[in-house]
Amino acid sequence: MESHLARHLTSETTGLNRMLTFNNRDRTLSRQRGAQLLPGQPRVYLDDGKLRTYLRKAHLTFDLDKIAPHLWLVVTPHHAHISALHHQAVRGRVPVVAESPHLHLVWYHDRIFIKPIPPYLLSHAFWDYIGETDKELWKTLAGFMRTYAYLIQFEVDFCKAQSQELGLIPARDDGQDPITFERFATFIAPFSKIHDSEVSPRFHFGELRLTRLNMFARVFLRKATYHHINAQWNTYLGTFMTPFLTVFVILNTVLTAMQVDLGVLNLPQVSNSWGVFAVACRWFSVLTILLVATALIFIFIVIVFMLIHDQVFSYKVRQAKKKDAIAAAQLKSGVV
Structure with missing residues (x-):
């Protein structure tokens, strides 16, 4: 897949995580050492045929992609409409970790939900694998990583993201070397340069308001709500x-x-x-x-x-x- 990101990963960097290798001949992933498990996800094996199923479920945003053509009516139609992590507190929002891809950068009153970066997304080999096997997933993951180029703009953002409270970014690479702000900034920089045409429709937009998504869900998704916040x-x-x-x-x-x-x-x-x-x-x-x-x-x-x-x-x-x-x-x- 030709893009700023693909060219960068191909020619300039090896990523922050080197525990994965990609076999271009049979288009498979493997671990350099240890069990054949997906880094950061010990329940998923690399060779059991269910890897792509897990990855698509963990990252694709079907509902948001479906209503994306109409989102310009209720949100700022620009992917850079994302406040840095430290500025979320300035706006009165508390970051909340959420693994659901549908909740990433969705905010509700005094909360904003953020999906952490799994270790495998810091691997050069993983991006080679996705680029060869699943173009739709590649575009979604590229858009997801682009959001972090705006969330993490200063060292204070990086420190907050790596804190035990949030854990949005791995603290160490597979060699147990610290992932510093400088290393992460170098890795994430190319993601800010990719265009909307190279990412999934959801990531043509930045932060999304949950109350408006709930309203849109009733009209465009035929659902009572996009996401239930109140259990009572x-x-x-x-x-x-x-x-x-x-x-x-x-x-x-x-x-x-x-x-x-x-x-x-x-x-x-x-x-x-x-x-x-x-x-x-x-x-x-x-x-x-x-x-x-x-x-x-x-x-x-x-x-x-x-x-x-x-x-x-x-x-x-x-x-x-x-x-x-x-x-x-x-x-x-x-x-x-």
Whole structure:
């Protein structure tokens, strides 16, 4: 497969992990020493015929690839829309390790899910094997590795990724030599240079918001949700009950104000002191209705503005990508 990455791996580096060898004649992987197991995955043998099945299940993102043509409607349409690992905390997000490929760089309120790099992806021989045997998987893995070129931008990101808490990057190679930031940066750099045409559709985008994916799943995937976060039914139903209760409170406020107004109109002639109070009640009820109406109109305008703003920004990014992909990555929406 001709690409920036393929040429780099072929001519300039041997990777960070050398425990695998690739036999181009029969297109098989083997270990240089030890049991014939996939590095980092002791349950998968290299020669049992199920290797590709495991790799496809562990890395392909079928659902996201399916809805990718529509994702520009709800997310920034650029693969570089990924905050560095240290900046995730600045944005109030806690990185959470998730092995599911469908959750990689999916965020939900104060969490963002990140899939670790398995040791075999640091092997030159493994990339030769995938390039020869499974082009679809190669494109997915290349896109996955490209995300780490943006996640790990500074040494503080690298240290955080290698911490015991996260363990997103192996700490040592197969020779037990430390994988330093400098070594990793040299290895990961070519991934940032590959184009969208060389990766799977999901990785044409960066971070994805889970709430919007859940909405898209109901329309494009015919599923109730993309991923269940809440295991308890009361929490799950609460996401539906909150807007209903909000509408109920608003309507109840308006109806109460209308009842006060009608009640004042039907009052018999009263003394001056109570008459002033009745007039005040009537005007206050009218004012309450006007305030509720104004608030609803304001919220509606804000929602419409946000929708239009997102679409205009997405259009600008897509147009900028046609001229200069690097410049497009620097565009900011200015709205959270």
